[in-house]
Amino acid sequence: MRTFFILLNRELKAYFQSIVAYIVIAAVALLHGIIFLRSVKELKTETSSLHLNHVMLLNIPFWLIFILIVPLITMRLFSEEQKLGTLEPLLTAPVQTWQMVFAKYFAALIFYAILYLPCMFYMIYFERVVDASAVGGVSALRSPSFYGGYGMILLIGMFFVAIGCFSSAMTSNQIIAAVISFTILLIYFLLGYVRLLASDLPPITIEFLEYISPIEHVRDAASGLVDTRPMVYYTSFTALTLALTHYVLDYRKWKV
């Protein structure tokens, strides 16, 4: 466990000692701010029974940032080590592969979570300055939509970051790693639009694809529905993806 924390510390430093981290955080905060404003305007012109938070989380630009930012955060993790050859000193020290995989994964996940703090803050701040009835009558800090929505964003983020780790472990080229994970995430995201994009598929397939699509899970969670199925689904797929990452990194050991 101690080794894990030493590695985690090093990975977090690698993120936060670089100016790029702050630029990314600032840029994402700015974009989220714009999306937030748009959502407020939307509610101003149309009558809707949805919570402001709900409107924001189901915005397409919000999702575009989501699937673009994860590859950016994770592309470096293993590719860089493979390119520099630093896996060799790391794994010939008394360090086990899983400790390294978890350390990198959690560092990326923490960074990812930090990126979403400003947008939660916007919601809370907005309430302070306007009448609570304008945001659906319920204060964000007491609204199931708020916790459910961001809880689901974190849950989906766990899975997405794991996909990023896996792509990064596949190649020593950061750009290729980013492209691989972006492609996977984009396809996965588009599952939510399968009804629009491929309406000629048999209805059962469409239903299944929608059932596993992340946007559907967020919609449920943001309307305050607590469902254990997506929780089990995302945690188990995260575990599976990390296990695959471990396998890819140790591949040199298996091809005897």
Next chain:
Amino acid sequence: MIKVENLSKRYSGHTALDSVSFEVGRGEIVGFLGPNGAGKTTTLRILTNYLPPSSGRAEIDGLDVFKDSLAVRQRIGYMPENVPLYNDMRIKEYLRFRGALKGMKGRDLRAAVGDAMERCALHEVRRKMIGTLSKGFRQRVGLADALINKPPLLILDEPTNGLDPNQIREVRSLIKELGEDHTILISTHILPEVEMTCGRVIIINQGKIQAIGEPRNLAGQIRSAGTVRVELKGDPKVIEAKLSGLPAVRKVSLEQSREDWHLFVLKVEANKDVRERVDQLARKEQWPLRELSRKGVSLEDVFAELTLHHHD
């Protein structure tokens, strides 16, 4: 300290290591010598648990490299080829990180980092980013990392690769110094390095061990291809022909000609000394002679003999 038995490593298509066995005793400095691609790095990677062997076994300090992998790694200070390092860390920070990974903490860690920087003369640059360091300093950081937790065994893969002559001398003397309280296995393709630092040499070529022994003894074993240098004045073609006619001379080659003087190198059969004959010949032909010497066999000759003989 190290015990390797019938170690083989096959990649699809070719065999990198073919049933290699050797032992290294405690306190020895052993040179692992071979041309590029001979299987040196593969062997070292197997010993450090980075790669598994296809067959055979390896033991370090009585522990099986694969069954007790963590305990084994605790006992090895390994410096990989080309010294991969994190460019975004400062030297001291990196060494603290590595020391902590190897299980040190608190005061011990601080002392060990100070000690390692002292030994490798890194104190003045300890705040520098690793990415800005010259090759020589990177090499020293790699060495400092390898010896930080005072492991009983140091495995260094080409520690002087890419250094300038002064730096090579520094690293060599550091290795000698370390040899006083560590067992060291260094791989290299630079011969003087081995002759100067190692008590024993393992020569490997194309995945097979060609010879093991002290540098001096190895030279003795291969007296077979002794060479004689002779510098004479006269017509080089005639001289070459006559020298070739001498018994026990295998090959004559003209090394250099300066004015009328010609320097020939003769390859001579095993344990034969042809210098007397050459002298008699020169007198008979009335060729002025200004050098006649037999070259002691160096490790370089052994190396060439063992690793090149298919081409000769």
